[in-house]
Amino acid sequence: MLTMAPKGTRDILPDEIYKWYYVEEKFREVANRFGFREIRIPVFEHTELFQRGVGDTTDIVQKEMYTFNDKGGRSITLRPEGTAGVVRSYIQNGMSSWPQPVKLFYNITAYRYENVQKGRYREFHQFGVELFGSADPGADAEVISLLHLYFNELGIKNLKLNINSIGCPVCREKYNKILKEYLGIRLGKLCETCRDRFNRNPMRILDCKIESCKNELVNAPALLDHICEDCAMHFDKVREKLITMDIPFSIDKGIVRGLDYYTRTVFEFVSENIGSQGTVCGGGRYDGLVEACGGSPTPGIGFGLGIERLLLEMDSQNIEVPLPEGPDIFIGFIGEKAEKLAESIALKLRTAGIPCEKDIMGRSVKSQMKYANKINARFAIILGDSEVESGKAELKNMSTGETKDIHIDTIVDRLLKYKQGNKNE
């Protein structure tokens, strides 16, 4: 137990971190291109923020939060997602008086107490984007196109984009009446949980996976067919824009975001290759959220993108990420005088910005060379008494095996030139 990471958490080791750097840098870069700026928010917030911002009736709040009292008696919760914290920050920092729209992105860990399975962990990583201040369908399209571009540039194929509209509170209320009429007559045939949902959140019944319930629901009215005129027009425009931008999508009337404050557009990017938790990215519009959290009415839209799932998908598609490079040079030595020389050269190289390693294991020359090979050093040099005396040494190119006699004083210059692209040096 002492030597085991807690359930649902894991280490990201040096051998795989380059993949993380790669997708992180790409995400920052693409988000910046769209004018989104990075925000960093706390890992924990007041519990009530999530109760409000995520919604009291959701599974997340009801059973998945890491909640505890701090020593001051405050109820604190580790963030189960990113949106609520960003919304809080938007309000707290008066972002409504920033130039509009406010476009933010983030790279966070999040925490949910759930059973672990493929692509689902208790501590997981998300990229996200939140766009405040625009109710325009263009904002929806922009956020979705950001994702489309991002996946494209990573080389990911075949992620399926599903979109839907769940209307506004007004149309949802109307729809709920219609749905309840439909369900009311069939209530007896539904499972226990569904009967429970009937009063609390009838829309969730449509999500039920139990066969007998599904059978009763085949002809159930879909929310999309009952949204009001404004919402329908909004949805039409979003679709038009996606078509104009050549972004393929399907309409999935079944997407019903569990989070309470979602309005109008909801969407997800789904994979079929990474197990049953195939949603790589989920998002939508939340025009009521800022107000619900205590701010003035502000439209918003955003998404969360699961990094673990993204990486699983990239693996399943055999997408190659450029491997990290080894140090430019390994400095080996034998003897005390040579060691001092090696130390001073290593410091000069490092000061000049040249990655280099020097033996600190007291190994034989042969073993030092083996090590230089394992760490994928570009060059190696071995210093001994004769090198100390003559000021010259053999610089060995580790990939070709060629050696060149050089003056030790010139080593920094030579490697700098090499790095500047003069690979012939």
Place this chain on the structure above:
RNA sequence: GUGGGUGUAGCUCAGUUGGUUAGAGCGCCAGAUUGUGGCUCUGGAGGCCGUGGGUUCGAUUCCCACCAUUCACCCCA
């Protein structure tokens, strides 16, 4: 919370029809004439065979429980 699979070396996995010192490949460390890697060869380190209990003369092997892990349900990233 529920159900199935799996726990033997750092990793991937053999194996013992229950019987003394538990194996391979990879990885790690070192050596193959004295100061030069990759290939090859040799050697070495490293296992309470997940934990606890039961059956037995004897358990890593059979049984039970627990724990961990994994996949799935629910839900979500």
